[in-house]
Amino acid sequence: xxxxxxxxxxxxxxxxxxxxxxxxxxxxxxxxxxxxxxxxxxxxxxxxxxxxxxxxxxxxxxxxxxxxxxxxxxxxxxxxxxxxxxxxxxxxxxxxxxxxxxxxxxxxxxxxxxxxxxxxxxxxxxxxxxxxxxxxxxxxxxxxxxxxxxxxxxxxxxxxxxxxxxxxxxxxxxxxxxxxxxxxxxxxxxxxxxxxxxxxxxxxxxxxxxxxxxxxxxxxxxxxxxxxxxxxxxxxxxxxxxxxxxxxxxxxxxxxxxxxxxxxxxxxxxxxxxxxxxxxxxxxxxxxxxxxxxxxxxxxxxxxxxxxxxxxxxxxxxxxxxxxxxxxxxxxxxxxxxxxxxxxxxxxxxxxxxxxxxxxxxxxxxxxxxxxxxxxxxxxxxxxxxxxxxxxxxxxxxxxxxxxxxxxxxxxxxxxxxxxxxxxxxxxxxxxxxxxxxxxxxxxxxxxxxxxxxxxxxxxxxxxxxxxxxxxxxxxxxxxxxxxxxxxxxxxxxxxxxxxxxxxxxxxxxxxxxxxxxxxxxxxxxxxxxxxxxxxxxxxxxxxxxxxxxxxxxxxxxxxxxxxxxxxxxxxxxxxxxxxxxxxxxxxxxxxxxxxxxxxxxxxxxxxxxxxxxxxxxxxxxxxxxxxxxxxxxxxx
Amino acid sequence: xxxxxxxxxxxxxxxxxxxxxxxxxxxxxxxxxxxxxxxxxxxxxxxxxxxxxxxxxxxxxxxxxxxxxxxxxxxxxxxxxxxxxxxxxxxxxxxxxxxxxxxxxxxxxxxxxxxxxxxxxxxxxxxxxxxxxxxxxxxxxxxxxxxxxxxxxxxxxxxxxxxxxxxxxxxxxxxxxxxxxxxxxxxxxxxxxxxxxxxxxxxxxxxxxxxxxxxxxxxxxxxxxxxxxxxxxxxxxxxxxx
Numbered sequence: 001x002x003x004x005x006x007x008x009x010x011x012x013x014x015x016x017x018x019x020x021x022x023x024x025x026x027x028x029x030x031x032x033x034x035x036x037x038x039x040x041x042x043x044x045x046x047x048x049x050x051x052x053x054x055x056x057x058x059x060x061x062x063x064x065x066x067x068x069x070x071x072x073x074x075x076x077x078x079x080x081x082x083x084x085x086x087x088x089x090x091x092x093x094x095x096x097x098x099x100x101x102x103x104x105x106x107x108x109x110x111x112x113x114x115x116x117x118x119x120x121x122x123x124x125x126x127x128x129x130x131x132x133x134x135x136x137x138x139x140x141x142x143x144x145x146x147x148x149x150x151x152x153x154x155x156x157x158x159x160x161x162x163x164x165x166x167x168x169x170x171x172x173x174x175x176x177x178x179x180x181x182x183x184x185x186x187x188x189x190x191x192x193x194x195x196x197x198x199x200x201x202x203x204x205x206x207x208x209x210x211x212x213x214x215x216x217x218x219x220x221x222x223x224x225x226x227x228x229x230x231x232x233x234x235x236x237x238x239x240x241x242x243x244x245x246x247x248x249x250x251x252x253x254x255x256x257x258x259x260x261x262x263x264x265x266x267x268x269x270x271x272x273x274x275x276x277x278x279x280x281x282x283x284x285x286x287x288x289x290x291x292x293x294x295x296x297x298x299x300x301x302x303x304x305x306x307x308x309x310x311x312x313x314x315x316x317x318x319x320x321x322x323x324x325x326x327x328x329x330x331x332x333x334x335x336x337x338x339x340x341x342x343x344x345x346x347x348x349x350x351x352x353x354x355x356x357x358x359x360x361x362x363x364x365x366x367x368x369x370x371x372x373x374x375x376x377x378x379x380x381x382x383x384x385x386x387x388x389x390x391x392x393x394x395x396x397x398x399x400x401x402x403x404x405x406x407x408x409x410x411x412x413x414x415x416x417x418x419x420x421x422x423x424x425x426x427x428x429x430x431x432x433x434x435x436x437x438x439x440x441x442x443x444x445x446x447x448x449x450x451x452x453x454x455x456x457x458x459x460x461x462x463x464x465x466x467x468x469x470x471x472x473x474x475x476x477x478x479x480x481x482x483x484x485x486x487x488x489x490x491x492x493x494x495x496x497x498x499x500x501x502x503x504x505x506x507x508x509x510x511x512x513x514x515x516x517x518x519x520x521x522x523x524x525x526x527x528x529x530x531x532x533x534x535x536x537x538x539x540x541x542x543x544x545x546x547x548x549x550x551x552x553x554x555x556x557x558x559x560x561x562x563x564x565x566x567x568x569x570x571x572x573x574x575x576x577x578x579x580x581x582x583x584x585x586x587x588x589x590x591x592x593x594x595x596x597x598x599x600x601x602x603x604x605x606x607x608x609x610x611x612x613x614x615x616x617x618x619x620x621x622x623x624x625x626x627x628x629x630x631x632x633x634x635x636x637x
Numbered sequence: 638x639x640x641x642x643x644x645x646x647x648x649x650x651x652x653x654x655x656x657x658x659x660x661x662x663x664x665x666x667x668x669x670x671x672x673x674x675x676x677x678x679x680x681x682x683x684x685x686x687x688x689x690x691x692x693x694x695x696x697x698x699x700x701x702x703x704x705x706x707x708x709x710x711x712x713x714x715x716x717x718x719x720x721x722x723x724x725x726x727x728x729x730x731x732x733x734x735x736x737x738x739x740x741x742x743x744x745x746x747x748x749x750x751x752x753x754x755x756x757x758x759x760x761x762x763x764x765x766x767x768x769x770x771x772x773x774x775x776x777x778x779x780x781x782x783x784x785x786x787x788x789x790x791x792x793x794x795x796x797x798x799x800x801x802x803x804x805x806x807x808x809x810x811x812x813x814x815x816x817x818x819x820x821x822x823x824x825x826x827x828x829x830x831x832x833x834x835x836x837x838x839x840x841x842x843x844x845x846x847x848x849x850x851x852x853x854x855x856x857x858x859x860x861x862x863x864x865x866x867x868x869x870x871x872x873x874x875x876x877x878x879x
Contacts, residue, residue: 205675206838208673208675209677210878216797217797218797220794220795220797221793221794221795222795222796244766246766471738474736531736534733534736536672543672626670627671
């Protein structure tokens with residue numbers, strides 16, 4: 001029975017644009033069935049024989065090859081590019097303190113590369129063609145060699161063209177030199193990814209020709225009638241008016257959706273389902289890696305609390321959650337402790353709810369988990385444009401690219417405004433009761449004080465510089481919110497609706513004290529920009545091809561503040577150095593390599609420029625990356 | 638300029654050959670570029686008049702270029718009773734000037750009706766607030782000829798794949814040109830309503846209705862030729878792009 005329900009669920013939940021209505025009905029109907037399988041079972045064989053698991057290579061010397069290979073995930077044979085003949089590539093198991101050598105042979109007919117994501121190493125070993133090395137030419141072998149100064153969960157992938165999205169990625173686990181502060185009895189890597197039979201170049205071209213090509217969730221006449229009957233004509237008109245004036249869609253969550261993507265867990269489609277075994281009472285460590293090209297996942301295991309113990313490979317103070325969002329390229333390690341024999345569903349739904357992948361954590365190989373329905377799709381709110389909409393004058397909003405730099409503050413309801421005056425550790429401040437006439441002055445004072453204290457984020461005012469104005473940018477967030485406490489679109493109401501605690505960045509604190517406790521000597525404000533309808537992406541309105549490198553002085557402590565002037569969620573990855581996220585506790589700043597920037601939000605982190613050379617810094621959504629990219633050059637003073 | 642030997646062979650063929658040859662330019666996609674050279678060919682309308690089933694009309698556009706700079710080809714026309722009655726081709730350089738707007742300039746040639754007319758074009762094309770697609774252009778020809786064309790279109794999604802498209806088009810001319818049957822002022826106004834079903838994004842058959850009316854001297858010229866000054870057509874056709 002359980003197995004039957006698994007398959008019927010998949011058939012109905014796999015994304016088909018034409019069936020959105022029936023799918024929605026199904027989701028609602030299936031909510032009552034959202035419970036765990038509790039079938040009787042026999043004591044299973046807990047041998048290491050894991051169905052469809054990852055191949056593990058360990059040691060200090062590795063031979064990897066990059067090849068073309070025919071794969072079939074959807075019923076169609078397609079050419080993939082693979083590392084050691086598999087998708088994902090082998091799991092590389094290293095040990096902290098050791099020096100590893102990786103000989104990578106390129107058997108493709110074009111240049112290739114492998115980048116070791118999140119590993120702190122010399123620039124020449126980072127594997128980014130054009131920045132840290134030349135790339136690996138067809139037939140050549142490149143020897144990577146570096147010493148591991150860290151432990152934890154990481155991954156690797158091609159950094160050449162769009163090769164990663166055709167299969168070139170794999171997991172890395174580095175065991176700590178000393179005793180692991182995280183105790184566990186069993187562990188699994190859970191690698192999430194997306195697969196399309198379409199060539200990535202073709203997907204990219206389609207997006208340039210019609211940017212909503214993959215979006216089959218646009219507003220329709222049917223929605224309009226529903227809204228009018230529910231909210232009345234005037235309210236419906238008002239709610240739609242701003243989006244329509246701005247020529248934007250509040251249903252624009254993902255550029256590339258389940259229409260073309262099949263979501264994989266450890267290389268398995270939802271039809272196959274990956275399986276990991278446990279014995280009741282064990283502490284199981286799950287090392288989640290998002291190695292997708294374009295898909296941000298929301299992960300939960302119905303029936304199990306997850307204790308987050310590491311983020312981007314770095315140990316954090318344990319936080320118990322029910323759900324977390326994992327941006328492309330991020331990693332999270334969680335501990336689960338199933339106390340009864342069962343089959344638990346490790347459920348990873350895409351941010352736009354156009355598909356999911358799942359695996360089972362089961363005490364018996366024969367048991368199948370019940371797959372929960374996907375959550376409702378998020379609709380973007382006005383706040384996702386970086387606007388506080390309470391009583392605001394819509395006419396003054398700058399989303400049309402008309403060059404209007406200032407916001408009309410007169411019509412704003414000041415009492416409803418939540419201002420982030422960081423530096424005092426208070427993330428939001430209630431403005432009620434303030435002397436509004438003095439506010440303009442106070443704001444100027446705040447912005448002129450310059451840098452906030454290390455750990456608390458930026459105090460600087462948000463400035464949209466001249467390069468952000470032009471046909472290449474269709475939106476600027478006038479008053480971005482702090483992205484720290486925001487679980488993200490589609491997750492914000494999960495606590496109230498389902499009593500699910502969702503991880504936010506504000507919950508993450510380093511396990512060990514902050515190493516570099518200096519104050520930042522300067523702040524770099526970078527705006528993530530784009531024109532969705534032309535499918536152009538950039539930083540500060542300038543695409544990579546036209547941008548000068550960002551220069552850091554060796555040894556300096558600098559704050560980077562990212563402002564998201566788009567309605568997409570961007571996972572930003574700085575190579576070579578840690579991004580120390582300012583979550584409000586200067587003593588335990590967590591270290592990350594990839595940081596999600598929520599739409600219309602800003603977020604700050606500190607960087608110690610301790611790695612000489614040229615480094616890549618970019619959005620990890622691979623179709624945003626060509627434009628939304630900067631070279632970072634760390635130079636001696 | 639009226640010596641073009643366009644006789645019985647449908648103009649459609651020439652227009653399509655131009656468009657297809659544009660599309661055959663390989664996508665020069667380098668690994669590190671965010672802005673590859675791309676082409677898009679859009680057959681916005683290719684339809685048959687059901688009432689007089691011998692009339693076929695087309696409206697198509699194609700571009701070749703980059704995010705902000707493109708070469709556009711636009712063509713529209715009508716084929717009836719074995720002959721091209723009406724045919725127009727434009728070649729334009731298009732430059733993005735705002736997030737949703739392109740400025741376009743170039744040449745237009747009216748091949749039919751004869752004699753052909755040439756124009757310099759300055760136009761604007763883009764998406765207005767509330768998602769109205771706008772195409773407006775000013776034309777300047779020889780012997781003091783001027784013209785303005787305006788068209789707007791709206792896409793109303795009934796479902797994700799069933800789309801209703803109202804469309805309005807009008808043309809103004811600066812002076813009379815009796816040789817081609819054009820009078821000064823508002824010469825013609827057209828309104829269309831098409832309901833298409835996108836089988837895939839790239840291909841959608843549709844049914845529709847077109848109403849068009851000629852005004853002023855243009856209407857007089859038409860009546861002199863024994864034509865009606867207004868017309869209602871029920872059409873079936875397809876929209877496609879690649």
